[in-house]
Amino acid sequence: xxxxxxxxxxxxxxxxxxxxxxxxxxxxxxxxxxxxxxxxxxxxxxxxxxxxxxxxxxxxxxxxxxxxxxxxxxxxxxxxxxxxxxxxxxxxxxxxxxxxxxxxxxxxxxxxxxxxxxxxxxxxxxxxxxxxxxxxxxxxxxx
Amino acid sequence: xxxxxxxxxxxxxxxxxxxxxxxxxxxxxxxxxxxxxxxxxxxxxxxxxxxxxxxxxxxxxxxxxxxxxxxxxxxxxxxxxxxxxxxxxxxxxxxxxxxxxx
Numbered sequence: 619x620x621x622x623x624x625x626x627x628x629x630x631x632x633x634x635x636x637x638x639x640x641x642x643x644x645x646x647x648x649x650x651x652x653x654x655x656x657x658x659x660x661x662x663x664x665x666x667x668x669x670x671x672x673x674x675x676x677x678x679x680x681x682x683x684x685x686x687x688x689x690x691x692x693x694x695x696x697x698x699x700x701x702x703x704x705x706x707x708x709x710x711x712x713x714x715x716x717x718x719x720x721x722x723x724x725x726x727x728x729x730x731x732x733x734x735x736x737x738x739x740x741x742x743x744x745x746x747x748x749x750x751x752x753x754x755x756x757x758x759x760x761x
Numbered sequence: 762x763x764x765x766x767x768x769x770x771x772x773x774x775x776x777x778x779x780x781x782x783x784x785x786x787x788x789x790x791x792x793x794x795x796x797x798x799x800x801x802x803x804x805x806x807x808x809x810x811x812x813x814x815x816x817x818x819x820x821x822x823x824x825x826x827x828x829x830x831x832x833x834x835x836x837x838x839x840x841x842x843x844x845x846x847x848x849x850x851x852x853x854x855x856x857x858x859x860x861x862x863x
Contacts, residue, residue: 620805621808621809624805625808625809625812629816629819629820632820632823633823633824634827635827636823636825636826636828636831638831640827640829640830640835642831643835644831644832644835644836645835645838645839650842654842657849659846659849659852659853660853666846688855692855719851719854719855722854741847742850742851745847745848745851
């Protein structure tokens with residue numbers, strides 16, 4: 619009975635060791651986990667796509683520039699809604715906004731290396747296509 | 762032969778009888794050897810040797826099970842976080858989302 623328990627204990631320990639090893643090797647890097655924990659989208663971008671300091675600074679600058687353009691699109695959409703313009707007009711303005719955002723993301727992807735840029739577009743583009751301009755954000759964003 | 766004569770001859774026979782046992786010089790050593798052998802058989806390494814096939818099969822199964830579970834759980838968590846952060850990122854570059862947040 620004692621020998622059986624020792625054997626069972628060693629097998630369970632092996633299972634636990636294997637689990638821990640594969641879990642540690644397969645999870646996100648410490649930088650990604652830290653960015654996720656902080657809810658910092660830009661830090662996540664930096665660590666997820668392995669951006670250099672130069673790439674990161676360039677992308678941040680592009681985001682700041684796009685922020686102005688986006689605010690103009692948003693103001694147009696809100697004005698159209700407040701003025702009670704037709705749904706088609708609001709949809710057209712939203713399409714302009716989405717198109718501008720998609721173009722901005724393509725430019726951001728071009729700053730990254732080829733494989734990371736392609737991965738970035740694969741992750742981001744579907745979210746832009748499905749974007750709801752009236753959706754309340756559910757996550758805290760730290761810029 | 763009377764009873765007395767019989768007793769006398771038995772006594773003579775018994776007094777003449779001598780036992781000369783053969784000496785086994787390794788007797789004690791052999792006894793301890795046998796005790797040691799039994800102890801080895803009941804110890805864990807002996808138990809493991811006698812159940813080697815089952816133990817190795819279970820160990821391999823447990824290692825694979827642990828590895829697959831650990832890998833898939835880590836990947837699932839990473840994917841879930843990636844989805845959430847990608848959504849947060851898109852919102853972070855969108856003016857209307859940030860205005861709605863304020």
